Amino acid sequence: MRFVSIFGFLWFSGGEGQVAARIAWGITGAGHFLPEVVELLQSMQEVDLFLSRAGEEVIRSYGLESMLSGRGHRVFYDKAASAPAIGKLYRGYYCVVVVAPATSNSVAKFVCGIADSLVTNLFAQAGKARVPSLVLPTDIAPELISRAPGGNVQVCPREIDRENIRRLEAFANVKVVKNVSDLAVCLNTYL
Numbered sequence: 757m758r759f760v761s762i763f764g765f766l767w768f769s770g771g772e773g774q775v776a777a778r779i780a781w782g783i784t785g786a787g788h789f790l791p792e793v794v795e796l797l798q799s800m801q802e803v804d805l806f807l808s809r810a811g812e813e814v815i816r817s818y819g820l821e822s823m824l825s826g827r828g829h830r831v832f833y834d835k836a837a838s839a840p841a842i843g844k845l846y847r848g849y850y851c852v853v854v855v856a857p858a859t860s861n862s863v864a865k866f867v868c869g870i871a872d873s874l875v876t877n878l879f880a881q882a883g884k885a886r887v888p889s890l891v892l893p894t895d896i897a898p899e900l901i902s903r904a905p906g907g908n909v910q911v912c913p914r915e916i917d918r919e920n921i922r923r924l925e926a927f928a929n930v931k932v933v934k935n936v937s938d939l940a941v942c943l944n945t946y947l
Contacts, residue, residue, distance in 0.1 A: 779803045779946065780842075780850040780882070781829075782875035785810025786857035787818060788894040788902040788911065792936040793856050794820045797829065800943075804841065804850075805831045808875045810859070817905050834874035842878050845885040852946045853882040856892035856939055860917040863893050867923045888929045892939050893921050 781803050783793070794815075797803060805824065807815070812833060815821050824831070832841050844850060855862065855875060862876060871880035882889045894902070895913030902911050925932045933939045 777802050777946075778850050779943070780806060780845070780853045780878060780887075782806045782808070782853065782855040782858075782878050783811035783815065784808045784855065784857065784859045784862040784875050785814045786859040786862075786894040787814050787904055788900065789857040789892060789936055790814060790818055790820065791903065793892070793939075794823050796936055796940055798823060801828075803829045805829050806839075806841070806874050806878050807831060807833055808862070808873045809834045811875065819905075832874065839874050839877055842874075842881050845878075845881050845887050850882075850887055852943070853878060853887055853889040854891075854939070854943070855879055855889065856933075856936075858891050858893045860893070860895045860913065860920065863891070863895075863917070863920045863924055866891070866927075867920045883927070883929065886929060888931070889927075890931050890933055890939060890942050891924060892933050892936065893924070896921065896934050 779800070779802060781797070783805060785808060815824065832839065845853070855878070865872070865876045866879050869880065871877040879889060895911070895917040897913070898918070899910065899912050901908050921932060924930060931942060933942055
């Protein structure tokens with residue numbers, strides 16, 4: 757394994773000089789952006805999904821579980837205290853970690869270094885293994901309209917939520933994206 761620098765990120769190359777092509781994708785309990793994220797995931801291969809307990813719940817409440825399972829993505833659930841699949845970050849198995857959508861709770865934990873769930877642990881270990889991360893926070897705007905299972909709702913993120921996003925933007929090897937289109941463009945760097 758060796759370190760490779762591409763587009764400002766420092767990461768491991770895969771075995772025999774090949775760059776790892778698999779994506780580790782964390783989904784938290786956010787509904788905002790979720791339908792668009794699942795649509796993007798349907799167009800992709802070589803993705804392992806890491807679902808927090810809340811992520812699993814929200815996917816079910818939006819009725820999206822069949823859309824995710826139909827692409828053959830491997831899915832890891834937040835069912836155990838340890839997550840052996842995350843160890844693959846240290847062996848160059850993943851070229852990038854994506855957390856999309858990311859709740860304000862997850863972003864706050866990222867910023868504070870808390871790794872107490874499958875997705876927060878995935879993000880923390882990506883930082884330690886110098887695997888680049890792309891994060892799509894839900895609370896990216898001062899006000900937004902979000903699709904919910906019962907209809908649209910207006911969301912007004914708190915200043916602390918927006919401050920945590922600003923702090924996350926300063927992290928090494930982390931790129932915060934503003935919407936699913938920006939996420940798709942950034943992902944093209946790794947595909």
